[in-house]
Amino acid sequence: MRTHYCGQLNAQTIGQEVTLCGWAHRRRDHGGVIFIDLRDRQGLAQVVCDPDRPEMFKIAETIRNEYCLKITGKVRARPAGSTNPNIASGEVEILCHEIEVLNPSITPPFQLDDENLSETVRLTNRVLDLRRPQMQKNMQLRYRTAMAFRRYLDQAGFIDIETPMLTKSTPEGARDYLVPSRVNDGQFFALPQSPQLFKQLLMIAGFDRYYQIVKCFRDEDLRADRQPEFTQVDIETSFLNESEIISIMEDLIRTVFKEAIGADLPNPFPRLPYAEAMRRYGSDKPDLRVTLELTEITDAVKDVPFKVFANVANSENGRVAALRVPGGASMTRGEIDGYTEFVGIYGAKGLAYIKVNDVHQPNETGLQSPIVKNLTETALTTILTRTGAQSGDLIFFCADKTKVVNDALGALRVKLGHEKGFVNGNAWEPLWVIDFPMFEYDEEDKRWVACHHPFTSPKDEHVDLLATDPGKCLAKAYDLAVNGWELGGGSVRIHRADVQEQVFKALGIGEEEARLKFGFLLDALKYGAPPHGGLAFGLDRIATMMAGAESIRDVIAFPKTQRAQCLLTNAPSEVDEKQLRELHIRLRNVKTDAKAEAKA
Known part of the structure; x- marks a missing residue:
């Protein structure tokens, strides 16, 4: 039915007679000459309908948006100054000889080029x-x-x-x-x-x-x-x-x-252990285009008078981390409050900050913040050194359970990076995250659950930990983040039935339940998997x-x-x-x- 797609027409097809099929994207009547922008999956083509072909022109006058059409005509160059570099066929147009309405259309509920549709x-x-x-x-x-x-x-x-x-x-x-x-x-x-x-x-x-x-x-x-x-x-x-x-x-x-x-x-793609990814970026799928990093300061604030930091730093699963924002001291209080509200989405109770006015004075003279007076000069010096802070910077802090800190500061890192321009300019930043933990502890159910799935193999040297200390067991697992x-x-899978049974046991899946759910797999593993x-x-x-x-x-x-x-x-x-x-x-x-x- 057709000889070409609309997007295939170009200067090389000038002079050819073509047949196109598609939909009327737009119809324009210019003082006796009708233009139809015909659309198919390859693009648009401009069709010119002259009144010197009365029968064809009469049909063209009835065309409305989204009519399904078959058009035959001759390809010619567009007049000087009317080319359209934004479409593949922008150098040419089709002088219409015949037009057939394959199917009319009722008025569409929206214009197809409307970019503000809900x-x-x-x-x-x-x-x-x-x-x-x-x-x-x-x-x-x-x-x-x-x-x-x-x-x-x-x-x-x-x-x-x-x-x-x-x-x-x-x-x-x-x-x-x-x-x-x-x-x-x-x-x-x-x-x-x-x-x-x-x-x-x-x-x-x-x-x-x-x-x-x-x-x-x-x-x-x-x-x-x-x-x-x-x-x-x-x-x-x-x-x-x-x-x-x-x-x-x-x-x-x-x-x-x-x-x-x-x-x-x-x-190659860089490879980063899971623990390092969480420590530096607060995420197991970090956006490496963002140049900001988290800094661990839990050990530095264990003895400070500021109980919000000290209590968390001395708790079993607490983390205190910092995020330095170069030049961030110029942020308004309104901006800081906005970022504090943002981290609340991730469960953070607040977001402390220090504006570094003079990095050489790690005290209330050089640092501007409500929390400075409750931090020792030793702790402040450590924080400035570890974060690499310079005069004019701002440092955000989050203190809470490790997961909350990672989620909150990890998300804030990405938000600040893209909003404030702390990105390296690369279009694509792939990363392999490796050495995942085998298990994580579910506080609600009071048991270990698989980080990936229960068929992931533990590291060879960690098999013995399945029975003694599952929390320290690392997996042969890997994720690709971009x-x-x-x-x-993905992961390397368990291919031995005895190891699979140990993993089920660590997950609290008893022998009867394992047989009921996965007996077919356990049996298959015994045949030289x-x-x-x-x-x-x-x-x-x-x-x-x-x-x-x-x-x-x-x-x-x-x-x-x-x-x-x-x-x-x-x-x-x-x-x-x-x-x-x-x-x-x-x-x-x-x-x-x-x-x-x-x-x-």
């Missing part, structure tokens, strides 16, 4: 929203990214194997999406949070190198970078150690960024970052809202009583009328 309007009218040029670009970028992953993995000997969508519920992390079984009364499948166990089984089965671009599901609270259903590039390989897996995955992500957007990532976003995470490991990249997040979008909803064709709803189809929705009966389900806490209750 997300609710966009998601409710997602089909039209997807026609917008920016969304077309985003979806094509996502496709190029996925294909770059496939090409690399195919060439590296990985094979694409599908794993089940209906599987066993093993609620160890986020909540599962449950699917009732009609033919097995009272029993449920779960939609997979990850193909984790199946890809391990594929390694035991001898497939050596596996990958899959796969949908996963988690019933959890949503944010800009979360969706109830998301897509990951799932990868697993055998007979490689932790460092070798990282090297392959690093080369993969460098190749993907180069092919998809032409970006050159550094070679510009403050976690793009992927090879050493294996892998990683999963978040395709949605990678595409979002490459596109410079604010939310992953901008790179997903039909996303859910933060309430896990699809505004286009009005899902989730109620189902009728017959469907519920077939599934052996009766709803609780739902208002029903007397007739519905009688049917039940």
